Amino acid sequence: MKCLLCKGTLHEERTNYIADLGKCVIVIRDVPALVCDQCGEKSYSYHVSTRIQEIVNQIRGVVSGIAEVTYSDAA
DSSP: OBOTTTOOBEEEEEEEEEEEOSSEEEEEEEEEEEEETTTOOEEOOHHHHHHHHHHHHHHHTTOSEEEEEEHHHHO
């Protein structure tokens, strides 16, 4: 698979997803992604993107400050 930005090669990797919501920052660790070996652009599958949004929505109303969660623990 090729990167949409630079046409580099995408490979499967685990990465961190960071959501800065203003009054809180959420760090989701060990998220499955496709990462470009040239520019570092990250792509997430539909399923992973949906789960990331669910995790952010669950944490958003509960935490102020910084929250850290591992993707597999929250899934």
